[in-house]
Amino acid sequence: MALLEVKNVSKKYGARAAMDQVSFEVEAGHIVGLIGPNGAGKSTTMRAITGLMSYSSGTISFDGQPVTFSNHQALDKIGNLIEYPSIYPNLTALEHLKLYAMDTKSPADFKMLMHKTQIDGDNFGKRKAKNFSLGMKQRLGIAIALIRNPKLVILDEPMNGLDPQSVHDLRELIRSLADEGTAFLISSHLLDELQKLVDDVVIINHGKIIEKDTMSNFFSHDKVRWTVDTNDNEAALLVVQEHNWQASIDDGHLQITGAESLQEVISAINQANLKILTLNTITGNLEKSLLDMLAADDKGE
Amino acid sequence: MLTLMKQEYYKAFKQNKLYIWLILSFIFPIAIIGIFKSQRTPASVINLGQALLYVQMAGIIITALSVSQEFGFGTIRPLLSRRFSRGSVFVSKLLLNLSVYIGLFVTAFIGTVLAVALFIPKYDFSKSLGYTGNSWQTMGIGMLDTAIQMIFVAALVLMITNLVKSSGAAIGLGVVMIVATPLIGVISVKLIDLAAIFKWNPFNIYLGMSNIGQLSPQLMKQAMHISQNGLIVAYLIYIALMYGIAYLIFKKRSV
Known part of the structure; x- marks a missing residue:
């Protein structure tokens, strides 16, 4: 109890x-x-x-x-x-x-x-x-x-x-x-x-x-996300979305979440003949998670 | 209850310097009778060297502070978030206040007796002073009257303090009740002039009870338009009402 x-x-x-x-x-x-x-x-x-x-x-x-x-x-x-x-x-x-x-x-x-x-x-x-x-x-x-x-x-x-x-x-x-x-x-x-x-x-x-x-x-909701810069972020976005991962371009950087591993992300981009310039792994962050959750709640999701 | 009382005394001594109030109560009659020769009279002695006024003031201030400080300092939260009921907390404060009143009276009385021994050595306490008896008896009645007034004013002060959570307004009203008796008398008379039913107004009851023991029952009825027994019953009802309201506010308030 x-x-x-x-x-x-x-x-x-x-x-x-x-x-x-x-x-x-x-x-x-x-x-x-x-x-x-x-x-x-x-x-x-x-x-x-x-x-x-x-x-x-x-x-x-x-x-x-x-x-x-x-x-x-x-x-x-x-x-x-x-x-x-x-x-x-x-x-x-x-x-x-x-x-x-x-x-x-x-x-x-x-x-x-x-x-x-x-x-x-x-x-x-x-x-x-x-x-x-x-x-x-x-x-x-x-x-x-x-x-x-x-x-x-x-x-x-x-x-x-x-x-x-x-x-x-x-x-x-x-x-x-x-x-x-x-x-x-x-x-x-x-x-x-x-x-x-x-x-x-x-x-x-x-x-x-x-x-x-x-x-x-x-x-585990937003576990890990990756910030990626490639030689063509717009094209990379389409590639990532084809894998049903969540992705967006914020401030010119490609933001990816939902993939199982970093290796998956790298392979997918490489297979599309795009070149990865920079890559950052961002682990879970309470503040971001909270803000996302509150925003979703306020929207009534 | 014992724990609550111990805590109330601890706070009274450490936070509110209760010992200073008690020392002043002791010194007051000695200073008045010692410094002012005009005060070396039976009238002054039976008023404990005018310390009765001080006792009333101190009692009112301590009563108001006992509740308002807890709200002011935010200490009301730890006070009420313990295993004790709000009723116990409230009663512990009443008991503290009551014991403080007794302490103030006792120290003022001892101070007066000492002052008389020092500055009016030939004073005869057993000499009759009229209707109320000798000096000892008259002092006793004076203290009883003051205590009766204090309980009434303290109930009012406690009620106001609980209502507004501030001691300023409550102490102000208490002081008016103590020192502005003529003003209260005028208000009371005007009210009674409006309608006979207003003879039961709290000011009239308060004034009547302030003189109990000092006036004969016949004179009391003439002056206050209420019999002595009627006054006592009304007084008790008002006291119960004011303490009851104060308790209800204290009990219901979210903090």
Whole structure:
């Protein structure tokens, strides 16, 4: 059984559906990326899962227990950082952890957590949170999400305000916790980072899930594409299309997808007595895949 | 509930510097009675060296901040996305506020007794001050009256804070309720002049309850157009209504 099960959840604001029959699951130890444009329903979904918002229909269960606006028993083992870090300005980082650790009998080790989330440096110490930079607040918000040793951690844009080194370290931390069995549901607009991190993707647009799959399967849709320049790209386009591969000329370059292998492409062009001048292989790209998918969804395909 | 209370106290002391409010409550009567010789009178002593006003103000501000800060800092989300029900969270805040009021009264009372011992050593607390009894009894009634007013104003402040998620408007209204009694009295009288039913307006009830114990029941009826028992019942209804509305807003709000 999945750790988190979201089944046919809908939420309407007047006539607008913020969530429309949203269904997906998160398994223990999996990192799931919840991806979509602004206003797609990512934060709304996260807020519904954490009991911060009521929903009109459907069910949400965590570890076999229902989660609703008024039933919060299951939330004991869910940590979250939604939208922006929730910080008391006059408390230090350690005081924040002490405050939130009161919720549980078995909190994470303060020192270790502070070290892992990099809030143990001189910059933190006795400084009050009101003097923290955005990145420092973000790291503290992540530490707060982890303080109760949760089974599921929900992170909404966790890389906001972090420098490249901190983003790398956060990725390592999430990966190591996932390896120990912690599940993550993460939304981010930094798709390159998500691509390096997540096991599964759930794509949401206009409150609807339009795709959910493992990351590897997700890329099998557009897997690999090739950018080719020949001595006659127009003629090469006709040749490629004869093989029923998808092809187009963009910015003067021949773009090919759908062939089984690069060798197939080269053979087909060579057999037509065309000369290949340059050839680039482009592997799957989350950003492009997402944009293609959203464009298709918006067109109603 | 114990966990929630511990967290509320932790926040009150670390974030809102509750100890400073309590220290000021202690110092206030000592400073007033010590500095101003004109305040070394029974009238000042029974008002805890005028600290009752401070206690009311501090109580109102702390009540408003206890809710509005959570919305302002965004900490309402971690607060409500835990295993605790919203009802428990709301009650923990009420209990914190109630205990803060008691703390403010106690420290102001100790400060007053110390101030009297230091600056009016010959003051006789057992001397009768009239209808309300001696100084101890009158101080007790004064504190009770203030507490009754505070509970009413705090309910109003809590309701407004939950409605607008900002402490500014709520504190402003609370301050008006405390310091602008004559203005409230005028509004109340005008309302009653319009129609007798308006004798039940909240301002009239508030003003009546502010004087309970200090006026005889007959005088109370003459002044407020409502019997003492009627006032108490109406007061309790208003309190229940305002806390009820505040709770419903808190319970239903998506954050």
